[in-house]
Amino acid sequence: MRQRIGLNLQSLASSSLTGIGTYTLEIARRLPRFLGDKYECEGHVFDFAGRNHAAEKIIKFFSAGTDSKETSAVKDTALKYGTRAADCGSSLFPILSCRLFPLGAYIRAGFLGRLVAYQKLVGSKADTTVFFNYLRPDRVEGKSIITVYDMVSERFPETMDKRNRNLLRRFLKKSCDKADMIVTISEFSKKEIVACLGIAPDKIRVAMCGFDETVYYPPVDSAEEYRMKEYLQQKYKISSPYILNLGTLEPRKNIDVLLQTFSMLHGRFPELKLVICGGLGWQYEKTLAKIENMDLGDSIIRTGYIPEADKRILYAAAEVFVFPSWYEGFGLPVLESMACGTPVVSSSASSLPEVVGDAGLLCDPSDPDAFANAIEEILSDADLYGDLQRRQKKQVQLFTWDNAAKAYAEAVLEVIRI
Numbered sequence: 001m002r003q004r005i006g007l008n009l010q011s012l013a014s015s016s017l018t019g020i021g022t023y024t025l026e027i028a029r030r031l032p033r034f035l036g037d038k039y040e041c042e043g044h045v046f047d048f049a050g051r052n053h054a055a056e057k058i059i060k061f062f063s064a065g066t067d068s069k070e071t072s073a074v075k076d077t078a079l080k081y082g083t084r085a086a087d088c089g090s091s092l093f094p095i096l097s098c099r100l101f102p103l104g105a106y107i108r109a110g111f112l113g114r115l116v117a118y119q120k121l122v123g124s125k126a127d128t129t130v131f132f133n134y135l136r137p138d139r140v141e142g143k144s145i146i147t148v149y150d151m152v153s154e155r156f157p158e159t160m161d162k163r164n165r166n167l168l169r170r171f172l173k174k175s176c177d178k179a180d181m182i183v184t185i186s187e188f189s190k191k192e193i194v195a196c197l198g199i200a201p202d203k204i205r206v207a208m209c210g211f212d213e214t215v216y217y218p219p220v221d222s223a224e225e226y227r228m229k230e231y232l233q234q235k236y237k238i239s240s241p242y243i244l245n246l247g248t249l250e251p252r253k254n255i256d257v258l259l260q261t262f263s264m265l266h267g268r269f270p271e272l273k274l275v276i277c278g279g280l281g282w283q284y285e286k287t288l289a290k291i292e293n294m295d296l297g298d299s300i301i302r303t304g305y306i307p308e309a310d311k312r313i314l315y316a317a318a319e320v321f322v323f324p325s326w327y328e329g330f331g332l333p334v335l336e337s338m339a340c341g342t343p344v345v346s347s348s349a350s351s352l353p354e355v356v357g358d359a360g361l362l363c364d365p366s367d368p369d370a371f372a373n374a375i376e377e378i379l380s381d382a383d384l385y386g387d388l389q390r391r392q393k394k395q396v397q398l399f400t401w402d403n404a405a406k407a408y409a410e411a412v413l414e415v416i417r418i
Contacts, residue, residue, distance in 0.1 A: 002037070002038055002039055002040045003038065003039050003040075003127045003128070003416065004039070004040050004041070004042060004124075004125055004126045004127055005031070005035065005039055005040070005041045005042070005126060005127070005128050005129075005130065005412060006041075006042055006043075006044055006119070006122075006124050006126030006128070006129040006130065007028050007031070007041055007042065007043050007044065007093075007129075007130050007132070008043075008044045008045070008103075008129065008130065008131045008132060008133070009024060009028060009043045009044060009045050009058050009095070009132065010044075010045055010046060010054075010103050010132075010133055011024045011132055011133045012024055012025055012028075012045070012057065012058045012061055013045050013047065013052060013054035013057055013058060016279060016305050017308065018248065019149075019209075019330075019332050020132065020133055020149060022332065023132065023147075023149075023185065023209060023332075023404075024132040024133070024147075025061055026210065026212070026401040026404065026405070027132070027207070027401075027404060027405050027408050028041075028043070028062075028132075029061075029062065029092065029405075030401060030402060030405030030406075030409075031405055031408065031409055031412070032092065032093065033405075034405050034406050034408075034409035034410075035409050035412060035413065039416075040093065041092075041093040042093050042094045042095070042096060042124060042126060043058060043062075043093055043094065043095040043096065044095075044096050044097070044098075044122045044124060044129075045058055045095065045096075045097045045098075046097065046098045046099075046101070046102055046103035046106065046121075046122075047097050047098070047099055048099060048100070048101055048102045048105075049099055050097075050099050054097060055095045055096075055097040058095050059095055062092040062093070096122045096123050096124060097122065098121040098122045098123075100121065103137075104167065106118075106121070106137055107135050107136075107137050107138070107167070107171055108167070108170075108171075109138075110138070113137055113138045113139060114138050114139045115139075116139070117139045117140065117141045118136075118137045118139060118140045118141070119140070119141045119142070126142060127142045127143065127416070128142055128143040128144065128145070128412060128415060128416055129142060129143070129144045129145070130144075130145045130146075130147070130412065131144065131145065131146045131147065131175075131179075132147045133147065134146065134147070134148055134149070134168060134172060134175065135167070135168070135171050135172060135175045136175045136178065136179055138174070138178070140178075143180045143415050143416065143418070144178070144179050144180055145179060145180060145181045145182070145183060145411060145412060145415055146175050146176065146179040146182055146183070147182075147183050147184070147185075148172070148176065148182050148183075148184050148189070148193055149184065149185055149189060149329035149330070150189050150192065150327065150328065150329030150350075150351075151189070151192040151193060151195075151196045151197075152252060152327055152329075153165050153168035153169055153172065154169075154192075154196040154197075155192070155196070155327055156251075156252050156326060156327050157169070158251070159250060159251035159252040159283070159326075159327075172197070173197050176193070176197055176199050176203075177199075180415045180418060181203060181204075181205060181411055181414065181415045182199065182203055182204045182205070183204075183205050183206070183207050183408060183411050184204060184205075184206055184207075184329070185206070185207065185208055185209050185329050185330040185351075186206065186208060186329060186330050186351035186354050186355075187206060187351075187354060188329075188350055188351035188354060189206075189329045189330075189351060190204045190206055205407065205410070205411040205414075206407065207404045207405075207407035207408040207411065208330065208354075208399055208403070208404055208407070209330045209332050209335065209399060209401075209404060210335075210399045210400040210401035210402070210403055210404045211332075211335050211336050211339045211396060211399060211400065211401070212401060213339070213400070215308075215312060216311075216312050216315070216336050216339035216340050217312070217339060217340065217341075218316055218340055218341030218389075219316050219317075219341070225316070225317070228313045228316060228317045229317055231313060232313060232314070232317055235310070236275075236301065236303050237298075237301065238273065238275055238301055238317075239273065240273075240317065240319075241269075241271065241272055241273070241319045241379075242272065242273035242274065242275045242301075242317075242318055242319060243262070243265075243272065243273070243274055243275070243318060243319055243320045243321070243322050243375060244275050244277065244314060244315065244318035244320070244321050244322065244337070244342070245258055245274070245275070245276050245277070245278075245321070245322050245323065245324075246276075246277040246278055246306075246311070246314070246315075246321075246333045246337075247277075247278045247323070247325070247333055248278050248279055248280070249276075249278055249279070249280050249284040249287060249288075250283060250284060251283050251326075252325060252326045252327050253324075253325050253326075254324040254325050254326050254347065254365050255276070255287045255324075256287065256290065257324045257365060257366070257367075257368045257371065258274070258276075258322060258324050258371075259274075259287075259290055259291065259294065259300075260368035261322070261324070261368040261371040261372045261375070262274040262296075262299075262300065263294065263296070264368065264369070264372040265372050265375060265376065266296055266299060268376060269376075269379065272299070272319075272379075273299055273300070273301060274299065274300045274301070275301045275302075275303065275314065275318070276291075276300065276301070276302045276303070277302075277303045277304075277305075277306050277314060278304075278305060278306075279304060279305035280304075288302075311336065312336075312340055315336060315337045315339075315340035315342050316340040316341060316342060318337070318342050319342075319343075319378075319379060320342065320343050320344070320345055320375050320378050320379065321333070321334070321337035321338075321342050321343070321344045321345070322344075322345050322346075322371065322375065323337075323344065323345070323346045323347060323352070324346075324347045324363070324365050324371060325347050325349070325350070325352070325365065326347065326349055326350070326365050327349060327350045328347075328349075328350050328351050328352055329350075329351060330351050330355060331346070331350075331351060331352045331355050334346055334352060334355050334356060334360070335355055335396060335399050338356075338359060338360065338392040338395060338396050339392075339396045341389055341392065343360065343361075343378050343385060343388040343389065343392070344356060344359070344360035344361070344388075344392075345360065345361045345362075345363060345371060345374045345375050345378065346360055346361070346362055346363070347362070347363065347364075347365040348362035348363060348364060348365070349365050355399070356395070357391075357395045357398075358391055358395075359388060359391035359392045359394070359395035359396075360388060360391075360392070361374040361377070361378065361388075
């Protein structure tokens, strides 16, 4: 009989994928293959009263056959505890959901949360459970792994939503202590977890983010490049040339420095546009007000959240990708942009030098002059532009989702054998 691995997929239940959601999805899709035939996976999600149709949303992310007898048995177990398994006849693995209360409420429940085990609530028979979003409930039967992406809650707490900040500050250390292993996404974040929480380094494994080569790649020819620009003009009213920033609008993304940078560049390159893509996070009101009050007319274009299908087009058609973030556990947009052949000017802070390597230009995140000069250098020097593109091709091959999933699977197997 195969051992079962439970995967908490809560970060896939939101209306739009964030970086954590992307990591969860790409790892979960590949884990069954890298774990091997001795193990089988199941997915878990909490969906209070079924209001968000979370299990159905998650099913759409996965495609493969499942054993119908196995799925029926999982459903029977789940129903005993007021939960249910989604109809996953075409899913890579069964998706079990608890509809009694939200996951956050269960984690915050304290003593009450210890009365009923996590496995009972989702109807799981997993021997090992993986949590992809920082925290695990207090009572988890069997072994557990948590995924900790960064230490923003400790290093930049003022940039976080108050509720999420308090949740992490209250429960993250306990979750790390109780988990059998912690997986993180960069060597930088591993050092941060050790420094901030006092966790032993040998309890932490690194499974870096990756990119999908079938999704992110440069334009295949000038005809495709032309079609991309036409598409952007029609859908987003974006005209070339433009520099691009992509990410959730929140304080640690350092959009203020990006705006100062662009203001300097506008006088040097009057036709240049700044395109800011991404949904609204928290404490975004002041940033939006600054954008509105800047006397640059239509030179700044904010698209809001963009569908995954448009990301490659936006990356590939940009002149330069600019990422001045104060703090990142990894910085996935930087990798995706490089994979699309667009030179990167990035912050030199946190994990970003690990991702960029020698394939982009790094600047102090507090120095808009440095960013403006680096962007101007790339735009004005064709040899540098070409050299960065050649370096990028080599750099991005270090980061694939297969490599990430293989590293994550090795962590899971190591925990199983403990």
